[in-house]
Amino acid sequence: MTLKRRSRLRRLLGFKEKDHESELNTLDFPESPETELSSTSSGIASHESSEDQHEFEEDPYSDVRDRLEELSARDKSRYAAHSQDQVHDELQLPVFAAYTTYLGYAVLIVCGHIRDLLAKVFGHGRYLRRKTPYSSDNLQLFAPLLKSWENFYTRRLYHRIQDCFNRPIASNPGATIQVLERVSKDGRKTLELLGTLDDLDTDREREEYYSSPHFVKVSHDRVARTCLNLGSYNYLGFADDWNVTCKEDVLGSMNSLPVSNSSSRNEYGTTHLHRELEELVSRFLGKEDALCLNMGFNTNCTTIPALVQRGDLIISDELNHTSIVNGARASGAAIRIFRHNDFLHLEQILREAIVMGRPRTRRPWNKILVIVEGIYSMEGEYCDLGNIVRVTKKYGAYVYLDEAHSIGAMGPTGRGCAEYCGVDTNDIDIMMGTFTKSFGGMGGYIAASKDTIAFLRRRCAGSSYHNSLSPVVCQQVISSFKVRRSGYVQRQVVMGEDGTTIGKQKIQALRDNSNYFRMRLEEMGLHVMGHYDSPVMPVMLYNPTKICSFSRECFKRGLAVVVVGFPAVPIITSRARFCISAGHTRKQLDHALEQIEEVADKLKLRYAVSTFG
8 A cells, every 4th residue: 555545544534644553553353355356347347339238139128229328328428428518407396386386285284283273172183192191191291202393294294195105015026016905094194904805894895906907815815906116126126036046045044144143243243244245345346345234324324423523524415315414414524515416516615625624723624525426316316426536536535425226226237336437446435335226135335445444343333333234134135146046056147257147137127127217207298307327217296295196096006106205305396206127027117107197197297398287
């Protein structure tokens, strides 16, 4: 390691140049086996020729192939390669939609307050506090535990449409999914599983279920609905072929290892599977080492406070995930926000931070950490990583890249946003990602230099105090890299080190399905956010009444969709979010698009072609 790089590493870990020379050397931790940098590292990988990409037996999109490639190349040249002038084509909220959205929320809020008032006056209401044996319910002795806007929003707005959220399932989350039916007897304040058809009150209600083409009975004759799954993070389709690709090794891991180690990584929570997984991740990303933790959300929440503290500065994209926001707030570092994907605004903030220093004292910041995401999960846009890395390195700041939604889903070999944008992973100091989206597991990872990972093993709460990742889940993620097929030796599916095209087909299928679905949604005249080659497609609903209407109408038609409202997104930008999988077929997507077009007509969602939808 050169002196310059070692000095940079010291600043990232918070060490002073002279005072703590010995401390860096004391961070030795049992290391993973030496890894060899991948020959297809992000800095040198490039898209393969069209012939290589479509060398499979049959191309289901041959009739629209040219159009899909044209749209993909257009967005990549604008937002990743910048070989074309970037077009600021942000969706504009129609005036009519804005007025009706604000009016809808105003009516709901006013009616909610009126109902609260009437409940107090007449002493009757779903949410009226009644006498209970608990002393804390005596408001003469205790302050109200819940008395805020959030509680009012939950009672009077969220509960009206909560049947659209948290739907329980009775199958694996593959391309099709079985969703259990729920009913409410108190105006949707609470929901309970329907159970069997005998639990219904009338024969007419039973007949409605029997006559539905999506009706199905699952274990114990419980009522469920078979739906096309357009919401799960099953990007590479491992939920569809799990019995073939992963089952044998995953179940076999329980012969020698427990489901849980009941210990943190720094105690007795590390197994050979944890080490193998970390070696695979580091080699896959072209980094020196990696650390795997048991929850993706907590990976950000616990890693960021370990890297920065008071006296440091975090510069965060305004649309970063809540886990990043929570981690930044917990760190004690100062926080600055730059406009989404605006590297010029980032440069302005960096210049000001370096010139002005800390507030009041004007002393220089100990270190500056710039945090961005590979794919922004609520927008479907990928990061302008090339420009952000260039600007960040120009001013001597560090880059923290969250690839929760992009790892495995972007780039010719699935190595994420860095590969897609042609950025060398050596220029990214901290690479974070999760195993929940593309790898069919859970947990998250941090990939960086050996010294940084050794530091985090001791200082990161996710490693020091939290329970380690389940060995069974470790094997699941490893199996998504190495899949055993009948009659063949063990294969490196995603990494493609065996010379087969299994992983390549999955990545290409995800890209084709996503781009086709996005193209058709745009042709309908819907407001679709995001870029081509992203598997996340948000469709704008705006009006609060359309959140529940869209979800329920799709559910009637056998489509399981995710709808998103406040506080996950700004209050006037409610949306439906489609997540496409490599497991979907074109026939399934065409059927879904036909149903979505019917719903769009019914709910007036064609804002791209009409002010009134």
